[in-house]
Amino acid sequence: MKKLIGLKKTKTAIFISGTGSNLKNLIKFSKKKKSPISIDLIISNTHNAKGLKYSRKYNIQKKVISFKNNKLAEEKIFHFLLVKNIKFICLAGFMKILSKNFIKKFKGKIVNIHPSLLPKYKGLNTHKKAIENNDKFAGCSVHFVTAKVDSGKIIMQKKVKIKKGDTIASLTKKVLKKEHLLYPAAIKKIYN
Ligand code: GRF
Numbered sequence: 001m002k003k004l005i006g007l008k009k010t011k012t013a014i015f016i017s018g019t020g021s022n023l024k025n026l027i028k029f030s031k032k033k034k035s036p037i038s039i040d041l042i043i044s045n046t047h048n049a050k051g052l053k054y055s056r057k058y059n060i061q062k063k064v065i066s067f068k069n070n071k072l073a074e075e076k077i078f079h080f081l082l083v084k085n086i087k088f089i090c091l092a093g094f095m096k097i098l099s100k101n102f103i104k105k106f107k108g109k110i111v112n113i114h115p116s117l118l119p120k121y122k123g124l125n126t127h128k129k130a131i132e133n134n135d136k137f138a139g140c141s142v143h144f145v146t147a148k149v150d151s152g153k154i155i156m157q158k159k160v161k162i163k164k165g166d167t168i169a170s171l172t173k174k175v176l177k178k179e180h181l182l183y184p185a186a187i188k189k190i191y192n
Contacts, residue, residue, distance in 0.1 A: 009038040010191070013086045015094035016044050020051015021176060022092035022113055022183055027058050029184040036191035041084045043077055045096050067096050074102045081106075090183070091145060100147040110145040111190070113183050115175050117157055118143060122150035127171040130162060138162050138171050140179045142186035156186040 009030070014023045023042065030039045042055050042062040055062035063080050067073045073096075081089075091112040103110060116126035118141040130138040139159040144152035158178040162171065 010036055010088045011040045011084060011086050012037040012088040012090060013041040013043055013081060013084070014039055015089060015091045016042065016049050016051045017046055017095040018049055018051060018093045020049065020054055020093070022090075022179055023051045024054050025180040026090060026092065026183055026187075027054060027060065029187075034188075035184070037088060037090075037187060041080060041086055043080070043094075045073070045094070051093075070096075070099065074099060078102065078105065089145075090187070092183070097149060098145065103145055103147055108144060111142055111155065111186065112145050112150070112152075113179055113186075114141050114143065114150050115139075115172070115179065117141060117159065118150060118154055127168045127175065131166065131168065131171065135162055138175055140175050140182055142182055156182055156189055158182045 012030070014026060016023050027039050029035050030037050039060055042052065042060055044052055044062065044064050045067045047064050052062055052064070054060070061084070065073045065076050087109060089106055089110040091110065098110070114126070116130065117137065117139040121129045127138055137159045139157055141154050141157045143150070143154045146152035158181065160171070160174045160178055
């Protein structure tokens with residue numbers, strides 16, 4: 001991807017459905033001089049996403065789009081992305097699956113963070129699976145989004161050791177900490 005550091009930052013939208021800790025972290029990152037992205041739009045599929053509060057806190061426009069009708073939802077999102085001249089999309093805990101058609105329009109411009117060492121444990125309950133399988137490590141991955149869920153090219157990963165006595169909650173906390181380091185690092189890697 002084109003090197004943009006020092007030039008204008010790439011206008012980016014973050015898609016969320018929940019807490020938004022990665023969103024908050026990416027907003028903070030985006031404000032750094034060395035960040036290749038600026039965060040210009042927050043998209044959520046639900047009003048219940050706690051992360052929506054960062055819209056007001058950081059003065060970033062938000063749009064809540066119902067996915068009752070997926071096609072319509074994607075059309076609306078596409079419209080807002082065009083209006084804001086968005087060139088890059090980060091999925092951060094976004095719980096809806098985007099269609100092939102939508103992904104095609106932003107080919108190579110949509111990334112996702114997933115709480116496992118992909119290709120292991122696509123989908124949900126990743127930490128539970130890692131503990132149940134007595135894995136030595138858990139972790140997180142940032143990857144390009146393709147039509148196949150959690151299957152696009154991996155950009156970067158970070159590992160954490162699973163210790164005796166680790167629970168889903170303790171692992172979630174440890175991995176999330178790593179996610180907050182990983183997502184900005186992966187974005188820098190894309191733009192360098
Ligand atoms: C993270 O664990 C991310 O990897 C997964 O969903 C969670 C979102 O957390 N895709 P948050 O909303 O960013 O706090």
